[in-house]
Amino acid sequence: MAMNRTELMEIIRNGENSGVEFKRDDVQPVDLAKEIVAFLNFQGGIILLGI
Template sequence: MLKTELLETIANAENSGVEFKRDDIRPEQLAKEIVAMANLRGGMVLLGVEDDGTISG
């Protein structure tokens, strides 16, 4: 993924296929998010992005 594509994905906010997570997430919680995305037929979990789209990590 190109940087421009990543920034565009972040600008489009979270949806059923994109989830933002802070970079200090607990491993157990991250595992739950990944499983949820897998059950949904895929998606992206972006670490280091706040819920409002601010890049923090």
């Protein structure tokens, strides 16, 4: 999913919710995989790395 800077800043401003997850840049691969699977089992979502 491509987005521009304005869209990205809006997502960050609105914070995490059931469809948006922020992850630090040092997230463990297994933890990231769990989030991806959770979103796949839900309705999709956005994971922002380095936040």
